[in-house]
Amino acid sequence: MTSNPPLPPCSILLLAGGRGQRMGGQDKGLIEWQGEPLIAHLQRKVRPLTDDLIISCNRNRELYAPFADQLVADGEADFPGPLAGILAGLKAARHSHLLVLPCDVPSIDEPLLRDMRETANQHREKPLMLRHDAHWEPLLCVIPKALLPIFEEAWNAGERSPGRIMRSLGASALECPDHDPRLANLNTPELLSAHKSVSD
Numbered sequence: 001m002t003s004n005p006p007l008p009p010c011s012i013l014l015l016a017g018g019r020g021q022r023m024g025g026q027d028k029g030l031i032e033w034q035g036e037p038l039i040a041h042l043q044r045k046v047r048p049l050t051d052d053l054i055i056s057c058n059r060n061r062e063l064y065a066p067f068a069d070q071l072v073a074d075g076e077a078d079f080p081g082p083l084a085g086i087l088a089g090l091k092a093a094r095h096s097h098l099l100v101l102p103c104d105v106p107s108i109d110e111p112l113l114r115d116m117r118e119t120a121n122q123h124r125e126k127p128l129m130l131r132h133d134a135h136w137e138p139l140l141c142v143i144p145k146a147l148l149p150i151f152e153e154a155w156n157a158g159e160r161s162p163g164r165i166m167r168s169l170g171a172s173a174l175e176c177p178d179h180d181p182r183l184a185n186l187n188t189p190e191l192l193s194a195h196k197s198v199s200d
Helices: 038-049 061-067 082-092 110-122 145-156 162-168 189-194
Strands: 011-015 053-056 070-072 097-102 128-132 135-144 172-175
Touching (some): 011 038, 011 082, 038 053, 038 097, 053 061, 053 082, 061 070, 070 082, 082 097, 082 145, 097 110, 110 128, 110 135, 135 145, 135 162
Parallel strands (some): 011 053, 011 097, 053 070
8 A cells, every 4th residue: 555645844923913902902823722822723723744834913922923934914904814924924934835724723633734735736727725515715715826916916906805805716615524623613602611511
């Protein structure tokens, strides 16, 4: 039996640059869950997978710096949305593909991350997004760095939805089970509290 060839290296972007409106304006990546900031849970999952770990943050850079190889910030002020963070990550990425994750999915696991990379490697010219319950997850994706000019053109034309851009480019879908607990967005105090007892 032959083993699968090693996957090509990828850059990884953790999105922590939002306004945190659902968290009362708190910096979401630094909110504690199971005794650690959310960003620490994600960093531990992805650190073995890349030598180019990027965090998009617009405040508290000194607190995020120990978790990343690079920090990026939005090109515009006043929290213009996740597409701004993705653009900054694509510009900074040192590898041909950028795997993107939001900072509030601490239950994502290594098999799913591997599946994302393997599926993206089979369709290297296209973006890849997770999909479940007939719903795309545009912030859980892999984007070829070569598509940066298209993303920039869309941004300059007023587009702010990364999902619309990727679907227009014929994005591949990695289907996940309905109600997949690995994709739980802990983006409100209630959800954080409800998931306190979930093992990491």
